[in-house]
Amino acid sequence: MLVRGLRLLPSVEGLEREFSFSQTLxxxxxxxxxxxxxxxxxxxxxxxxxxxxxxxxxxxxxGLVERRHGEEDRRVVLVRLTPHGRAAARRLSMVHRRGLARMMRRIPERNLVVFIETLEQLAAALAESQRGLLAP
Structure with a gap:
């Protein structure tokens, strides 16, 4: 339910017509x-x-993303946002922040402290997991 709700945030701003969930990610x-x-x-x-x-x-x-081949290894494909893509990413980020802020206002303040601590622990665990996944 939580993931579904987060996926719907762009629809509040009409962005679901512009980007799929995967493209947003x-x-x-x-x-x-x-x-x-x-x-x-x-x-x-x-x-x-x-x-x-x-x-x-x-x-x-x-025109949102551009790709190029690696200089040292031409088989490597690198991707990055274009200026237009950066603007779109900023807009999506702003939409998500506003949506999350609306949701957070509904949570009693005493519960927010525990919630934020839990999210920080989850973020740290996910970051550690990703480092292991992306390690050479």
């Missing part, structure tokens, strides 16, 4: 980095390389 992930290897992006999102490539292809056609 890609824009947000790439928005937090200068660039990323395609295989790392797929692994980070839990997608197959083929599925991630198809999603990125659509974002490339829309």
């Amino acid at each position: 890609i824009l947000q992930v790439l928005g937090s980095r200068p660039e990323m290897k395609m295989n790392e992006l797929a692994a980070f999102l839990g997608l197959s390389k083929a599925n991630a490539t198809g999603l990125v292809d659509r974002l490339v056609r829309r």
Whole structure:
């Protein structure tokens, strides 16, 4: 139910007509980095390389993402947001922040402290897990 609610946040702003949920994730992930290897992006999102490539292809056609080959290893494909893609990622981030703020206002303050501590622990555990996943 929580994930479903979070997935619906862009629909509040009409963004569901612009981006699929997976495209939203890609824009947000790439928005937090200068660039990323395609295989790392797929692994980070839990997608197959083929599925991630198809999603990125659509974002490339829309001028939101660009890809290039690695300089040291031409087999490596790197992806990054274009300026238009960065603007879209910022807009999506703002929509999510506003939606989360609306939801958080409904939680009693005494419960927020425990909730935030739990989220911080979860975020730390996820970050540690991702480091292991992306380690060479």
